[in-house]
Amino acid sequence: MAEATADLECRGINKDFGTFRAVNDVSFAVPPGTFFSILGPSGCGKTTLLRMAAGFLEPTSGDLLIKGRSMLNVPPNKRPVSMVFQHLALFPMMDVAANIGFGLRRRGEPREDIARKVDAVLARVGLPDVGSRRIEQLSGGQKQRIAIARCMVLEPDVLLLDEPLGALDLKLREHMKVELKQLQSEFNTTFVYITHDQSEALVMSDQIAVMNHGVFEQVGGARELYYDPKTAFVAGFVGDSNRFSGTIESIRGGKLKARTPSGFAMTGTSAADGLSKGDSVDIFVRPEAVRLALSKPPVSKLANATAGTVDSILFNGANSRVLVRDEATKNEIDVAIPQTGEFAGLKRGDKVYIGWDADQTRCFAAGKS
Amino acid sequence: MTGDRSRLTMILLMAPLLIWLTALIFIPHAEMFLVSMREKVGVRQYEFGFANYATFFNEPLYWNTFVRTALMSVAATALTLVIGFPVAYYIAKMTRGRSKTILFLLCLIPFWVSELVRTYGWMILLRESGLFSGLLQYVGLASQPIEFLYNDAAIMVGLVYTSMLFMVVPLVTTLDSLDDSMIEAGYDLGGTGVSIWREIVIPHAMPGIVSGCIVVFMLSLGNYLTPILLGGKDSLWFTGLIYTQFITRFNWEQGAAFGFLLLALSSFIVWAGLKLSGQTLSRTMGR
Ligand SMILES: Nc1ncnc2c1ncn2[C@@H]1O[C@H](COP(=O)(O)OP(=O)(O)O)[C@@H](O)[C@H]1O
Ligand SMILES: [Mg+2]
Numbered sequence: 083m084a085e086a087t088a089d090l091e092c093r094g095i096n097k098d099f100g101t102f103r104a105v106n107d108v109s110f111a112v113p114p115g116t117f118f119s120i121l122g123p124s125g126c127g128k129t130t131l132l133r134m135a136a137g138f139l140e141p142t143s144g145d146l147l148i149k150g151r152s153m154l155n156v157p158p159n160k161r162p163v164s165m166v167f168q169h170l171a172l173f174p175m176m177d178v179a180a181n182i183g184f185g186l187r188r189r190g191e192p193r194e195d196i197a198r199k200v201d202a203v204l205a206r207v208g209l210p211d212v213g214s215r216r217i218e219q220l221s222g223g224q225k226q227r228i229a230i231a232r233c234m235v236l237e238p239d240v241l242l243l244d245e246p247l248g249a250l251d252l253k254l255r256e257h258m259k260v261e262l263k264q265l266q267s268e269f270n271t272t273f274v275y276i277t278h279d280q281s282e283a284l285v286m287s288d289q290i291a292v293m294n295h296g297v298f299e300q301v302g303g304a305r306e307l308y309y310d311p312k313t314a315f316v317a318g319f320v321g322d323s324n325r326f327s328g329t330i331e332s333i334r335g336g337k338l339k340a341r342t343p344s345g346f347a348m349t350g351t352s353a354a355d356g357l358s359k360g361d362s363v364d365i366f367v368r369p370e371a372v373r374l375a376l377s378k379p380p381v382s383k384l385a386n387a388t389a390g391t392v393d394s395i396l397f398n399g400a401n402s403r404v405l406v407r408d409e410a411t412k413n414e415i416d417v418a419i420p421q422t423g424e425f426a427g428l429k430r431g432d433k434v435y436i437g438w439d440a441d442q443t444r445c446f447a448a449g450k451s
Numbered sequence: 452m453t454g455d456r457s458r459l460t461m462i463l464l465m466a467p468l469l470i471w472l473t474a475l476i477f478i479p480h481a482e483m484f485l486v487s488m489r490e491k492v493g494v495r496q497y498e499f500g501f502a503n504y505a506t507f508f509n510e511p512l513y514w515n516t517f518v519r520t521a522l523m524s525v526a527a528t529a530l531t532l533v534i535g536f537p538v539a540y541y542i543a544k545m546t547r548g549r550s551k552t553i554l555f556l557l558c559l560i561p562f563w564v565s566e567l568v569r570t571y572g573w574m575i576l577l578r579e580s581g582l583f584s585g586l587l588q589y590v591g592l593a594s595q596p597i598e599f600l601y602n603d604a605a606i607m608v609g610l611v612y613t614s615m616l617f618m619v620v621p622l623v624t625t626l627d628s629l630d631d632s633m634i635e636a637g638y639d640l641g642g643t644g645v646s647i648w649r650e651i652v653i654p655h656a657m658p659g660i661v662s663g664c665i666v667v668f669m670l671s672l673g674n675y676l677t678p679i680l681l682g683g684k685d686s687l688w689f690t691g692l693i694y695t696q697f698i699t700r701f702n703w704e705q706g707a708a709f710g711f712l713l714l715a716l717s718s719f720i721v722w723a724g725l726k727l728s729g730q731t732l733s734r735t736m737g738r
Contacts, residue, residue, distance in 0.1 A: 138635055158638045171636035175654035184650070185640035236640065 087150040089114045089272040090135060090163075090240045095144035097130050097296075104130045106296040107144075112240070112274060112289070117266050119283040120276040122293030123319070128276040129168075131293075132242050135274065136165045149239050159188075164233030165242040169249060170225055172217045178204075178228055179213035185236045203235040206268065222250050226258060227265075234269050243275045247282060259285050280320055284308070292316045312354065314446035317366040324372070324415050326365040327448060333359055338445060340365060346410040349385040350443035362448040369403060370418040371442035374425065374434060381437030390415065392432045404428060406436055480714075487707035503708035513692065513709075520689035521716055523603065524671040527610040531618045531667050532660065534611065539622030539659075540652070544631070555623070558616050566613065570680045573609055574600060577681070601683035609677040614667040621666075625659030626652070661730045665721050672717050689713055 088111035097105040104127040112118040120128050133139045134146060137158035146153045153161055164185075173181050179200050186196045204210050207227040212220065220228060226246060233241055247255045247262075263286045266273045277283055283290045284304040291301045292315070300312045311317035318325065328340030328348055340348050340363055350365055357363065373381050381387045388410040396403040402419045417436060419425050428434070490502040507513045542554045561569055576582045577599035587593040599605060629652065637647035653660070678688035689709070696706030725732060 136639060138638075158635070159641045159643060163639075165636070165639045167632045167636055169630065169632060171630060171632040173633060173636075173651055175651065184637070184642070188641040188643070188646060232640065 087114075088112055088147070089116075089149060090118075090274060091147040091150075092131075092135075093145040093147070095131070095134065095146060096142045097127070097134060097139065098142045104296050105134070105141075108293075108296075108298050109144075110291055110298060110301055112272055114272055115270055116288045117263065117273045117275065117286055119287035119290045120274070120293055121280055121283040121290050121320070122276075122278060124278050126293045127296040128278075128293060129244055130296075132165070132244055132274065132276055135240070136163055136242055137161045162239040163242055164236055164238040164240075166229045166233055166244065166246045168244045168246065170229040170246065172225060172229055172232070174217045176217075177213070178215050178217065178220070181217065181228065182213075182232045182235050184232065189236075199235055203231045206234075207231045207265065223254050223258060223261075226250070227261075230262075230265060234271065238271065240272045240274055241269075243273060245277050247277070247279075255282075262286060284320070292319060294319070310353075311366075311444065314364045314366070314448070317353070317444055317446065318364075322369055322416060323366040324369065324413070326367070326411060326413060328363055328365055328445075330357060330359050330361045330363060330445075333357060337440060338363075340445060342411050344410065344412045346388070348411075348443060349440040350445045351441055353444040353446055357445065357447060363445040364448045366444045366446070367415075367438050367442060369416045372415065372417040372436050372438045374404070374406075374417050374420065374436055376424070376432075376434060378435050381435045384437030385440035386443060387435070387437035389433065389435045392428060392430050392434060394430060395419075395428060404434075406434055408436070483707045483710055486703055487711050489704050491704060497704075503705050504712070506705060507708060507712060516687045516689050516692055517712065517716070519687055520672060521720065523606065523610075523688075524668055525720070527607055527614065527671045528664050528668040530607065531611050531614045532664060535615055535618035535622060535663070536656075536660075538615075539619045539626055542619070543623045543626035544629075544634075558619050561612070562616060566676050567680075569613065570609055570677055573605070573612070573681060577605055577608075600681060601686075603682070605681040606678050606686060606688075609681040610671045610674060613674065613677055614670050617666045617670060618663040621659040621663040622656060625656045629655045657728060657730060661725065661728050664724060668720065668724075669717055672713065 091111040093109055095105055095108045096103065106127075108131060120131065122128050130139060134141050135148075135153075137153065137156060137160075140154070148162055173184065176184070179197075182200045182203060183196045186199060191199075200213060201210070204213060207230060209224060209227055209231075212224065212228070217225065217228075229246065230241070243262075247258050250258060259282055262273075262275075266286075275283075275286065284307075287304060289301060290304060290307055292299045292307060294315045300307060300316045302310075307316055307320045311320060317323055326342055326348065328342045330338050330340050331347070332339045333352065336351050338350055338352050338357065340350060342348060342365075348365055350363075352363075373384060375381050378387075378389070388408050390406040390408040393405040393407045393414060396405065400421055402421075404417050404419050404425075406415045406417055408415050415436065419428070487503055488499055488501070489497040490500040492498050507517075538558075542551060542558075546554060574581070578584070579596045579598040579600070581599070583599055584593070584597045587597060588595070633651055633655070634647055637651050642650070673690060675688070675690040675694060678686045679691055682688065690713070693706050693709045693713070696702045696709060
C-alpha cells in the first residue's frame, strides 16, 4: 500500500475463542501518520483485533508487525503502542499529572524531565492547568483529552482507541470528533480508531476498514466506501440506503435487469463480478440518488421511474426526507428532499413521481450479511 | 409543628440504636470503669483510686503480656493480610461465575463449626500424637513424636486461620470494584507487575485493607480460645489474664482495669494504623 514501512501491519490474523472465530483472516497495513478507523457493528470483533495489536490477546495464527517488527510474543508493556480504553481507565487514585507521568516513571526518566513533558503534553491537549486536579474533578471531554495525553506523552508509534467517544453525550461527541482529528494531525501519530458509529468513522478517518463477523469487508477512504461499496454489507452499513431484493433477468457487461417480488423491473449495475442470470440480488439505492418530482416528465427519462404517495415527511432541516409509498415495488422508499423550495408544501397523501439512474442502483449477490 | 413532628420521628427512628448503644456499650463500660477505680482497703471496704492500674504497671508479667499480646496481634494481622491479599486477588480478578462462588464458600466453610471445634481441628493436626507428627515419622524426617502445639507459632496459625475470612471479604469487595482495564492500562503504559500492584492495585484496595486489618486486629486481640487452646496454659494472652482475674480470683476490680487497658490499647493501635495509612474510619467503614 505504501512505500514506507507501515506503522501497523496485520498478515492473515485469526483469533478463535474455543470454536468461535472472532477475527477471521484479517490483513491490512496502516501507513505512518494515518487516521485509520475500523468500523463495524457491535460484536464483530473490533475490540478483539485491537487488543491483539495492544498485546492483551495473542492471535491464533497470522503475524502482527509494528514498524516492520513482529510483535508476536511481545508483552503489552514492551510494545511501542498505547491504548485509549473504552472507559478511558484513568487512575482515580492519582492526580492528572501522576496519571500522565505513569509511563514516564516506568521508563525511569528523571523527575524534572517527567514534569516538563507532562506540562508540555497538557498544553498540547489544551488543558495546561489541570495537572494537580483529581480525575473525578474533570468533565467528560477533559477526561478524554487526559487519556490521550497519557498515551501521547510516551510518543508511541501507534495510538489505539477503542470507542473512546461512546460514553459521551451526543453534543460533546460531535465536538470531540473534530477535536480528535485535530489532535491526530497535531501529534502526527498513527491512530487506529474503532467504532460502531459510521459518522465518527466517516468524519475523522483517512482510511476506514469496514468489519463484519470478524472479516474485513472493504478498506478504503470515506468517499470510496460511500460511493463505491464493494459488498452488500458495506452498502447497507455505511450511509442510508433503500434496499430491494430481486432476481436477475438479464445481464450484460455491468448492466443488469432484475425483477422485484412485486414485479417491477429494476435496471441496475452489478457492483461485484460473478453475477449471472437467475441469481438473487440485493439492490441498494441511496436516498439522495432518488429524484423527486411533482409531475411525470422530469423522471420519465431515468432508468427506473415510478410514482407513489407521500407516507410521511421526516423534517430535519437540510437533511429532510420524505417516505414515499411506491406503487410499483410496494416498498416504502426513503427520498432526500431537494432544498430548492419546490417541495416546501409537500404533505402526506400527495402524489409524487420518483426515479433513479441505473448507475446509482447497486446490485450485490443476495444472502450475505 | 412539623419541626416537632419530624424531630419525634427522628427520635423514634434512632431509639433502637440509642438503646442498643446505651444498654450494651455505654452502661457496661461506665460500670466497668467505676469498678476498675475501686481500691480494696478491707473486707467489703473500697476507696476511689488508681491502685488497680498501678498494679498493672508494677507487675512485669502483666505489662509484658500486654505488649506481647499487642505485638502478636499486629503480627497476626500482617500475616493474615499477606496471605489473604493474593487469595482475595485471585478470587476477585482471576475467577468468574461459579468458581468464584465456590472459592468464596470455601473461605466461609470453617465458620460453619464453632470456634472450639475449629481450634480442636488444629490440635488434632499439631499435637504430639497428631497427624503432622505422625506423617513426619512415617516419611522418616523425625525419629520420635514432635510437639507442634503450645508455642507461639501454633497460636499464630490459629489466629490467622480464624481471621482469614474477615480479611478476604473486604478485600474481595474492594478488588472487585477495580476495573480490569485499569490494570491493563498499567501494563499498556509500560508498567510491570510490581509497579502496577504498588501504584494501582494496593492504593485502590487501601480502604479494604484497612477495614480488614481493623477487624482482624480486634478479633485477635480479643481472642481467648485460640491462644489458650493452641498456646497452652502459659500462652500469656492478655484476655487470659482478664479471665483469671474475673473467674479464678474473683478480683473484679483488677479485671475491669485490665479490660479498660485492652480497650485503650486497641483504640490506640487502630488510630495509629489509620493515621499511618492516611485513611479515615468513615472512608474505610462507609463502603
Ligand atoms: N474472551 C472471550 N471469550 C469468548 N468470546 C469472546 C471473548 N472476547 C470476545 N468474544 C466474542 O468475540 C466477538 C467479538 O467481540 P468484540 O471484539 O468485543 O466485538 P466488538 O468490539 O466489535 O463489539 C463477540 O461475539 C464476543 O462475544
Ligand atoms: Mg468493543
